[in-house]
Amino acid sequence: MAEAQRMLAEGSLRSSSERFVNRELSWVDFASRILELAADAREPALERAKFLAVLAQGMDEFFQVRVAGLKDQLLAQHPIRSPDGLDARAQLRAIRTRLEPVWERQSEVWHDGIRPALAALGIEIVAVEDLSPTLHRRLHERFLEELFPILTPLSVDPAHPFPYISNLSLNLAVRVRDSQGGELRFARVKVPTNVPRLFPLGDLRYCLVEDVIASFIARLFPGMIIEEVGTFRVTRNTDLVLEEGEADDLLELVETELRRRRFGRAVRLEVSSRMSRELVDVLVDELELHPDDVWATDMPIDGSFAWEIVALPIDEGRGIAAAGVTPSIFTVGDDGAGALFGRLAAGEVLVHHPYESFASTVEAFVRAAAADPDVLAIKQTLYRTSGDSAIVEALVEAAEAGKQVVVIIEVKARFDELANIAWARHLEEAGVHVVYGVVGLKTHLKAAMVVRREGARLVRYCHVGTGNYNARTARTYEDLGLFSADTVLGDDLAEVFNYLTGFSHPNRLRRVVLAPQQLRGWLLERIARERDRGPSGRIRFKVNSLVDPEIIDALYDASAAGTPVEGVVRGLCSARVGVEGLSEHLRIRSIVGSFLEHSRIYVFGQGPDADVAIASADLMQRNLDRRVELLIPLEAPATRARVEHILDLAFADDTYAWELTADGRWHRQRGGEGISLQRRLNDEAGARG
Template sequence: MPTNLKNPALYINRELSWLQFNTRVLKQALNESLPLLERLKFLAIYGTNLDEFYMIRVAGLKKLFSAGVNVSGADRFTPLHQLREIRTYLHEEQKVVEHCLLDIMNRLEKEGIFFKPYRETTLEQRKVLDRYFHENIYPVVVPIAVDATHPFPHLNNLSFGQIVKLRDKDDSSIERYGIIRIPRVLPRFVDIDNRIYIPIGSLVAEHIGDLFPGYELIKFSAFRITRNADIAIEEEEADDFMEMLEEGLKLRKKGEIVRLELSNHADDDLLNFFNRHANVFKDDIYRFTTYLNLGALWQIVGNKDFAHLTAPSFKPRNLPPLDSDENLYAILDKQDLILFHPFESFEPVVRLIQTAAKDPDVVSIRMTLYRSGSQSLIVQSLIAAAESGKQVTVMVELKARFDEENNLIWAKALESAGAHVIYGITGLKVHAKAALVTRRVNGKLKQYVHIGTGNYNPSTATIYTDISYMTSNDAITYDMTRFFHFLTGFSKKGKLGELYMAPTQIKPKLLSLIHNETRMGSEGVIIAKMNALVDEDIIRALYKASQAGVKIELIVRGVCCLRPGVEGVSENIRVTSIIGKYLEHARIFYFKHADPQTYISSADWMPRNLLRRIELLTPIAGEEASAKLLQILELQISDNDLAYELQYNGSYRKVSHDGAHTINSHLIVETETNKVYNSTKKQTPNYVQQLTNRLFKES
């Protein structure tokens, strides 16, 4: 009898799957084999991830609950059920987080890095701290009385400060409450000699008399709030989308408070005072014995004096043919290039745009920009190109969450320079990563394309694993021209020929590729690497492929709603997640019986990517380029050091090894890249030279 593939039991809840992902990040912080500051880095990442989860996902669930929505997602969990599960999970995990931080801090003391409250410092150190307070903190900190004539202040998203209860020195019967806002411009730790870190709240608490003259401190607690930060903008009738976005950014600071974090100094008295005004649900209040803002730990992670306590750095390389002085256009005239970042340098991508900006033969540059960073050489080159009279067209996605302000700044600068700037497509985010350079060569136009899985951001290109594809293939460049025409013009039914574009083409193509492997039965093989797998139709297609005997390897970094190991449904599906030194960000797909077999994409397998964004799926047909992508996939499904395997119950188990045959995919690619770079022979990296691959040994 056919299985009901819509059965909710076959699907893992998206939010609970995300929590499992962040737990895997936390496990890196718990890993005692890693250097201490590397462990602290993962704790900072864990905290930053959790902030965004509350700002977006939990805030969204609260809105659904308030709106009376009963179910959401294939698992059919109600918003209330999800909120309860999330709160239970996080309150339990908080104990692990605090234990982890205390353990790391104790170990750092043996290495000469100390965390101390003000009162545990020496007299000489206090003099330094007092001077720092009066010179750097006192002028910008904001003491606020709260009473009948002083209303409770508005606190922006991620506001940090202290709740204080004070006593009048002249009349001990008079007690008052106040708030001290500690602006984000101040560091969360005041460091002495780059090795002793004093929490800023501890320093502020010792100077209450300076902030509230005539009063003495009875008790205090640090606090931190998280607000709903998801901007909802109605785009219809929008005459000025930039102006609307600026308004949305202001509203983000005023969204509903969805989480309150307090230090363990907070008794019921302080909590009740604060929550009379903040009105945070009791289970969204978290009390900490350690520091509230884990993201602030980046300040310590970045201490250059203790670089030996971080993971060994790796310098991205330019491999043949990009290690020569040969002109980049000449190289692309002869061959396509696949670059595996951050092991292979992002510099050639930057060089493509910088060269185009200066080249008198270049007539136009077209690009999409999603997250380019605050200091972007690429955008600066585009501005220079526009100012020199070249035709520059840039699609700046103003709705790139948490990067909107940078994008607003760049959009205005580009427009001022004379570039044609597109501020988004109504109802859709433009998430595709693409650039097109058009040159005049011997009286004819010649075009060059870059398509990537990651953003045009050289900073993140050193820590994210991504793929770049560079080509002058006429079919691809023609399609890319049509793609940019779709962005700048009107086209409801536009389709590309060689490339595939969401929201109209990628999902049907993926379903077709999966169906094709399904027809091959036990001969079928699918390997897919992505950040998230949520789309129900894709998951059902994979279940059908598994039922037909297709071998399916999924490398999903984060959320995965597919449930492996279900008898009669998903026995042939294995799901792993790699968490390590680099953030896995590339989307690479392999279908054994397709032609071509390999693809890269900007899109994860989620409804938002496939149906509500403009994305690109790019077939990689060249034999060498395709083989390189397949090697990356083979290596990652063989990883037994950084990989976690998804279990039937939704939890993840660390993939084990015997110690003698450790396969750390990040380390292997670093080693192989350096080997090629230092070799006198021109060759392509062979990432799987020493691996015995269980899936492909018979193929």
């Protein structure tokens, strides 16, 4: 930060890449915040285990996409530099340096913190060698009955090449020697994915399944001497490279690329810290990796096994339980499926998940549309949805009942491509008109529109949200959704759906703001307006990520003009704060808690004339320029006040909030009044329910 201050004094910071924080290193900072919660002894034990699982899952995605992309740039000798001026090689080195302490601390948190806290609840993860002789004998018998028949040792010799190691699979590397002598040989045993990681011993006691296999692995190699057994896992590049403009069939193109993904280049090798250097070298050579790609640990590889701990049927040791109340307007009565629409016609309704139930609001809306004989058509976008989607089944029922049903499915939604392809085919078989979006763009907006006959006219009922139509994630992701029968909104959404399904340009929109056509300009205009107001202006927002250079520069300009700028940024943040003359009026904080803060809120100005909006888009180049996104300004005073109340609590939180400071570090806010945004909103929802 001292360097940034020096450059500002020289007048060079505004034109220097130093004014941005590296996106990838910002993710490492976010990972540190998650780990801090996993390490916090004040958190319930199962909540700490959940944070460990979230961190492991996030790291997997980070390596599969972000690190893999940098390695692709390096191999292609691509001259691209990040906004902060680093090339791919420099970023990879910086990631290794910054991520190593986080990686190493995971182990400490597991062994010294979470594991003892779980034991206090009666949950024990024990080593096979620590079992009594009787239990050890029984475990061996169970191994032979339950695991041995499904295991396959794959040897490496002149007749058997090194086996393909699938992405994120857990494996045992084995070095064996013939009992009659001979050279050491390598073999690989894949840990089955169709058995739990937690192998039950009874009374909430478990062994890890890979430890069970390793302990009795000699049964797979009769007549051989086992010299060494080590656990390892490979992460591969999973980013799809699609040339949509040259494809006749997008579905077929995505399926082809998914098959290629299975054979993506290896980018990370996780190994047990007890694995010998010789065995690690074999894996590095065969996988064509660099020594810097090896990440050793003395905790169980793949911390996502902690999800199985979180799912154990015990009530103690958990965090906030979502209230999940049903707003009165959605209360089911005996007045038929169409009654809900009569209630929604009375005015806009804002719902807030998971404090308010997704099932009894959003799903109920689609189910009512499917069942109501006066509904003629349903149009909806699907980016990610759950495996037991009630919404999809309602859409199928609507189509089978003769309604016109159109669904825009984004088959390029990362890591959900296969599921979305399956949903697309299921819907098409039922007679739903399925569209795959706009060439070259991801359809990320979340919107549904129901067309209903009411007397001599047709009325459009709309839902626009910040989160996916996914019942599973809606229980843990914080999101907002707006229901409205507003005529202007209905007209606008009709234009948007026609744009997504046909050949049109949505240039007559009066209320909603669409990306990539208008959203960037809309945001920059309002930032500039508040900048021109100086200290009497105000900019507030809540997003998942703030990394777009043009938006950050505009916020810097507003701050330099004296305009207060406040942002809640859960994850990535490339902005600097507190730099005199650049960002001393810019305040950024992050809230990481029991629920994943996912809603996007934008407020420009103060009082009744302020622009208050919710959106599907973050402040990222991909959202503003390469995705179809939707922002909707809120009009009803009660709705606007409720959204501003959420922001007020977010900036008052001193329990699960981190503040970004001028030294570029994130500092946990503790020891104040004990305000928790999530707990307060949950309590308020419970009181309303």
